[in-house]
Amino acid sequence: MDDTVARYDPMEAVEEIAATTGIDVRTVANVLEGEVDYLSCLGLLNQGGLDEAARNEIEALREENADLFELSSGEYDMDVAISFIQRNRGIEREIIARVLEANLEFMDRRGLLDEEWEEDWARPGPTTRS
DSSP states (O other): OOOOOOOOOHHHHHHHHHHHHOOOHHHHHHHHHHHHHHHHHHTOSOOTTOOHHHHHHHHHHHHHTHHHHTTSSSSOOHHHHHHHHHHHHOOOHHHHHHHHHHHHHHHHHTTOSOTTHHHHOOOOOSOOOO
16 A cells, blocks of 8 residues: 655646646746635635735735626636636736646646546636626
8 A cells, every 4th residue: 555645746746737738837827826815715625824915815816806706616627717817816817727728737747636626617708708
């Protein structure tokens, strides 16, 4: 039995996603940082190690994007994530969707996702939320 713990290496993820998608490293990193902001606003990331300034920044993002968070039930929603990142990072929806999909595939190859992730994950629709 292999007792190795799979870990998400953000630098490796950025490099691999950039290589597989053809999207530049800076944009990939910006999308993934935007997703972390989204996850933080949903309360899905441990914020115990954050200082007060970082917590205040997350709260400000949550308030500024309240209309987007009303579109979901507090759960991760790919389309809302894309809209959130587009609004806050100024990146095209199509690019964001490609990076997020490639990131899911990266995590799957590293064994970081459960076996039903593909059933739970729905590709974003063609909406034009902004």
